[in-house]
Amino acid sequence: MGEAMLVLEHLTMKFGNVVANENVSFQVNEGEILSLIGPNGAGKTTLFNCITGFYAPFSGKVSFRGQNITGMRPNKICKLGLARTFQIVKTLKEMTVRENILTGAFLHTRHMKEASKIAEEIMVLTHLQHKAHQLGANLTIADKKRVEIARALATKPQLLMLDEAMAGLNQTEIKDAMELCLKLKKSGITLVIVEHIMEAIMPISDRVVVLNAGKKIAEGTPDEVVNHDQVIKAYLGERYHAKSKKN
């Protein structure tokens, strides 16, 4: 594995008295796919928002490629090469698929020709070229998620963070999304994926970080994590855990 690309040190995030993330530390290495999993309300999206600058963490440090990005504005973080998608898709509704992607492509150029070229490339990569002129509002949920990824890709990120990019998709669409993730990894983009669908992310992840109730409870390869005591407890509850031990 490559060098550390993203490092979280003792990250804590509070909303009033509610602790959403407590003392979370891990790192993402260059070129890997790291999955962030955990039951509902584990604090995955909050952590995501802290990393990408949408929330300023209560304490702790986030660094990206050696640079401290804690509390930095999201647009600056994006410029450094860390892009994200949203769990609740935010397609630019009044703009076409092409315009959605083109807007992202303007990050590193002000020329229409260059940005158009980037947008075309991304549309081919994400198989959106046939839908280029459809309005964002008229897309299916699968296509909206795809546009969400494509728009983030157009900013030419080194690290791409996907927040539940597969939720709500059917089996074929999930397969397509998995393939896309592997394709991106191959092209040299590091991925952090937040996901609920285990059968989709376990096969493609290099490492998995498990959150429960705001704390990191496990970290390791997919195999290590699924056999981890605490992870089984968190997902299936104490009682089932005890039962399965007896057998």
Next chain:
Amino acid sequence: MVASKHLFKQKYILGWICIVIAILPLAIHNINFHHVMILLVMYAALGQAWNIITGFTGQTSFGHAAFFGIGAYTSSVLFWRYMLSPWVGMLLGAVIATTVAFLVSYPCFKLKGHYFAIATLAIGEIIQQLFVSWEYVEGATGISLPVMGEGFLQLQFHRSKLPYFYIVYFLFILVLVTAYLVEHSKMGYYLKAIRESHEVSEAIGINPTEYKVYAMLISAFLTSIFGSFYASYILYIDPFMVFSLPLSMRIVLLTVLGGLGTLYGPIIGAAVLIPLSEYTRIFFGGTGKGIDLIIFGFLVVAVACYQPKGIVGLFQKLFFEPSTAGGGKNG
């Protein structure tokens, strides 16, 4: 590419509209008609300028009369007190309006949605009050511009309204081209992204405040130019005329009726409202003033209920329905 074809189409249609507007006053020799055309073109341009901040960027401004008034007052005061050409005043006024826009909009952009709209409303009123009680500019009495000989330099023509028309037409083209260039550049895409979603725009590396301020500055600059023109055309201004809320609202309404966020919208809206407003005034005299707004109010309600994209949206629905209602051309 379908996109470039579409682009060509928009340019083409806009070109024809502009040519028709340019020829009409030559074809119809009637002083009332010329007056209506002058106001029509002026309001179309004001709508276009307002469209940049509200239509493209989604930041509703109800205070654009402030910039219009600053333009009117700057050129008038300089002409009346120092005999400076209104052209110089026009440029200076635009610079002052832009500066005011910067000072005012930066804090206002911390507010979102309705609160921003309310703030612009308040600022418009505050600036009007300042001018009402400012003695140097004659306060509520207003300024009568000295009547001079005819000439391009002093922007006065007494025998015909045609020179005024072509001057305002030229300025209108300037605004239209600016709006067109903004719409089809990086900035245009960024402004629309900000309008659609503040969060997405931040997530793809846009600083929303920065771009909103740019849009406001351009909009204020262009709006102010027409204030100066208007003062030279009417030869009299007072704060209740050029800083009035109805003026701001008229810009808003005609753009909304025509089609918010499109280049055709303000032209179509002005073509409906201004003749309506001027001819009711001509037919009914002073008391007829309200009728245009009553009719217009109904039109806006109808638009809001049935076709929020305005008259432009109606045309799209009638002629391009298959491509807008999903499905796309190739998909």
